Amino acid sequence: MTNIPNLPNIKPELLDLPTIEKLEPVGDLSHPPRILMLYGSLRERSFSRFLTEEAARILEHFGAEVKIFDPMELPMVGSVPETHPKVVELRELCLWSEGQVWCSPERHGAITAVMKNQIDWIPLEMGAIRPSQGRTLAVMQVCGGSQSFNVVNTLRLLGRWMRMFTIPNQSSVPMAYKEFDDEGRMRPSAYYDRVVDVMEELVKITLLMRGRTDYLTDRYSERNERAKKAIDRQISRI
Numbered sequence: 001m002t003n004i005p006n007l008p009n010i011k012p013e014l015l016d017l018p019t020i021e022k023l024e025p026v027g028d029l030s031h032p033p034r035i036l037m038l039y040g041s042l043r044e045r046s047f048s049r050f051l052t053e054e055a056a057r058i059l060e061h062f063g064a065e066v067k068i069f070d071p072m073e074l075p076m077v078g079s080v081p082e083t084h085p086k087v088v089e090l091r092e093l094c095l096w097s098e099g100q101v102w103c104s105p106e107r108h109g110a111i112t113a114v115m116k117n118q119i120d121w122i123p124l125e126m127g128a129i130r131p132s133q134g135r136t137l138a139v140m141q142v143c144g145g146s147q148s149f150n151v152v153n154t155l156r157l158l159g160r161w162m163r164m165f166t167i168p169n170q171s172s173v174p175m176a177y178k179e180f181d182d183e184g185r186m187r188p189s190a191y192y193d194r195v196v197d198v199m200e201e202l203v204k205i206t207l208l209m210r211g212r213t214d215y216l217t218d219r220y221s222e223r224n225e226r227a228k229k230a231i232d233r234q235i236s237r238i
Helices: 047-061 085-096 113-120 150-161 190-209 220-237
Strands: 034-039 065-068 099-105 136-142 171-173
Touching (some): 034 085, 034 190, 047 065, 047 136, 047 171, 047 190, 099 113, 099 190, 136 150, 150 171, 171 190
Parallel strands (some): 034 099, 099 136
16 A cells, blocks of 8 residues: 655545556447547638548548548637537537547648637537547648648647647648649658558557546546535535
């Protein structure tokens, strides 16, 4: 038995000492990995959509079930009720997913409003459910000019804020207009190979994590808050 040091601000009874046994997966894991893909452009010839669709083909080759959200007609966040059909569709897909891929063009050194709007519509909490927490995440970007990492860095920041597990690998495609043919298919290149690497890593880490995310995202601070609320409810009944 591990001796808990005398730390006055920590309740030892609420500490969850990690063990291998607690990492045993739970639930029905017979289905393929479920991956939701978001892209950040509404253009007819959208290179972020082309890259997303190419990545989707790779994911399906690895055995994943893939759904791509179409951001067309998704209203600006806060402009309509949360019951709007496109908002409901996006949130239901988030709940369905076990992993996600976010892909945005770089505009003025940052992600597009289309990309940010989708992420802003995903709440941290929906009642007792957190639609993004514990999901794996891969980030990608397309550039009109030389290679940059502004977008993927911003997407990583947002993924952390949304309590997602962002994988180490990432994809940034420079001069994207040169990397796709007239049908929107990505040409063979080192950039294509990197996309394969990223999708392979996403599937592997999603498989490793699923069935374990509830334990991995369980926090002392939240257990402490629940304990305080339970005590307050008991006091209120006296």
